Amino acid sequence: MSSLVHSKSISVRGSFDAELFDETHASDVLHSLHRNKKFCDVTIHTDDAEFPVHKCIVGSTSGFFDRLFSENGNNSKDIRVTDVTSSIMRVIIDYVYTSTLNVTDENVYSLFAAAKHLQIRKIKRHCMQYLLSDLVPKQYIQVHEKAKKLSLFELGEKIEQLISDKLSTDRNSLQHVPSNDFTKILELRNKSFVSEEDTYVAIVDWVKFDYTKRSKLFKDIFQNLDIHLFSRQFLKEVVLNEELVRTCNSCLNVVVDELAKGISSPKTNSRKSTSKEVSPSFVVSTKEGTLHKFDITNASWSDIHKKEFPRKETILTFHEKLVYVIGGVDTDGLPSNAVSCIDVTSVGSGWHDVTSMHVKRRHCGAAFFDGKMFVVGGIGVDGDDLSSSEVYDPETGKWKRIKNMNIPRSHPSLVACAGRLYALAGNRNDEKLQSVDCYDPETESWSLVASIPLSKLYGPSAVQIGGAIYLIATIGLHASLEALKFDPANNSWSQLTSYNLPYLYTSSCAVGGKVYMIDKWRKGDEIAIYDPQEDDWTTIIPQRKLGHRVRVSMAI
Missing domain, CATH: 1.25.40.420 (Serine Threonine Protein Phosphatase 5, Tetratricopeptide repeat)
Structure with missing residues (x-):
């Protein structure tokens, strides 16, 4: 009994190449499956039509169906899609099986919206290119208004850039x-x-x-x-x-x-203050966007700006008496690239707009480093976690894009330490990260450094004290506070004394060589303090609560 052996060393027989490569085979099979409707294992139902399809094929093209089939354990035989018409679904399924997309002036917006809903990036990109080709300025507003109506944020943002x-x-x-x-x-x-x-x-x-x-x-x-x-x-x-x-x-x-x-405008950061300095203290923003200062000596809150800020889910950072509120979501619930600042030492000072960022983002990270404001990550217009980074120069009032981080992340803690910038933890696709991205201003590049040794960190926040980074977080909901120290010189982490105070999401700042923490979901009713020199914890009970949940990062 003989056996047949195929070997790369015997790939040619005379002038005949024994290795077969049929470049049309895959497309022929897909066309056949689509035409004959054989071996279909799920039916997609729209308003007035049904489409027998193959889960493995549709799921590999659409992020929406991929997640849906996975969540249902691949047992569902019928899927109803209410946000896509039958005519548009037919165009999309034809593309899935044939790689041919039929885009027209009549269906392009509906097709774009459906591709966004079904998470098919190539169709979205093609519809974007179709709409922008030969577009003249007189059509900008019409296209932008249509994009806003259909929540096509990428298209709207592209029009704004044009x-x-x-x-x-x-x-x-x-x-x-x-x-x-x-x-x-x-x-x-x-x-x-x-x-x-x-x-x-x-x-x-x-x-x-x-x-x-x-x-x-x-x-x-x-x-x-x-x-x-x-x-x-x-x-x-x-x-x-x-x-x-x-x-x-x-x-x-x-x-x-x-x-x-x-006098100079807010962008030069040279506004003169007529009020007295209050030290030591720090500033917080509440969920509603009001600003409050905490006097550590007197353990008391005072109101800086009681009017609610128009954007939510912002990030806060502080530089030369100015508090900057960055990004967030606007009154329509859409990510924003707006930046505003207020002088917290000047009586009666109001908000001033600063030049907008390049990228619309919420839940990002922000920190001042070498006199410039760096903003990284966050969640973009399509709900994706971002890796993009940019820097603002207060002297010129301009933003500059810098290289992307290695890992997209929302809710990162951004800290300047020992001549570098560190983006710690955060979320990616709802998974809690342990990784740390480090930005070197000399090479203008990011690199990964030692990961955080604890997993599933809830609401981590970090500060720099004495050339080291101190990260505070909880391991689980309403768990005790865990403290870790990162030494940039040795690229190493060490675990410090924990504190049995049930927190949910921490928000912290460094004042006088100590770390001050608030639970973002509480109302400023208790402030935890970590002393790195003593490796010990204490608490302060303020004279009054804020009356609002503190949801935004602190600034010293």
Whole structure:
């Protein structure tokens, strides 16, 4: 009895190649399965149609079906999809089996929305490219409004970027945009991509293109500008010499008032304070967005800003008496790239807008390092955890993208220590991370360092004291507080004394060489203190509660 052996060393018989490679085999099989409907093991039901399909094929293309089939243990025979019409589902299933997508002007928005719901990235990307091809500025607002209506955040964000690019580098292309749409275009600009000075020049050019009809609109359009972001030289040499400004009393008064202030805007971080210093203390933001200061000596809370902040799920950081509130979600529940600051030492100080970030994000990490504000990770417009990072220079008022972290993460703790920046823990796809990303400003790159030795950390927060990082977290809900120390010089972790105080999610800051912690879900009713020198814990009971849940990171 003989046996047949295939070996790579005997792959050619004469001039015949014994190895068969049929490049159409896989597609032929998929076409056949789709055409003949053989071996189907699940039926997708829409509003008025049903589609017999194969779980392994549909699930490998769609993240939605992949998760659905996995959760049901692959036993479900019937799946009902209510958010996709039968005509769109037919187009999608044809693509799954044939790799051919039939996109038209009539179905592109519905197809885009369905692909977003079913988590099919290639269809989303193709629909985006289809909509953006040959798009002219006069169509920007129409497309953006459609994107907002259908919650197509990526498309809306791309339109905002295109608008910013046009304002900055191709202003002439905007000259034919109608008045109503031009005003909306200005509202949608991303200030991290286009300066206010470039926007001003674009406004002047647009008005002068049809001066007779548009000059009377200049006064209202001028109000769209944040002139405190203009340089004094630009105000003097360009704005004050513009006829449109000089013939508009209200515009002229705004410019003159700005020049008369004689002080720098919030972006230069040089606002002078008239109030007395209160030390030691720290600042917190509540779930509702109000700001409060805690006086450690007197164990008392005082209100800094009682008006609720319009964005939720923000992150807080502190630099030179300014508290910065970063990202979060807006009043429509969508991730935001907005950044605001307030001088916590100046009586009656209000919020000031800072240049917006490149990326819309919530639950990100933020920290000042070498005089600049770094923001990393978070959750983006599609609900995905982000690896993107960017840095803000208060002196120039501009953001710069830097390299992505190695691991996408939301809810990270970001700490500057020993000349580097560390992004610790956080979540990825709802899994709690132990990894730590380290950013080296000299090489402008991220690398992974020693992982946190404890798993399933709830609400970890970290601070820097004496050239080391102290991380506080709980292992489980309402568990005791665990303390760990990271030594950057030795790239090593050590576990410190724990504290039997049931916390849920910690929020911490360093004041006077000690770590002060609050439970984000409590109302400031108890503050835990860790002393690294003594490796010991104490608590402070404030004179009053805040009356709100503290959900946002502290700032010293």
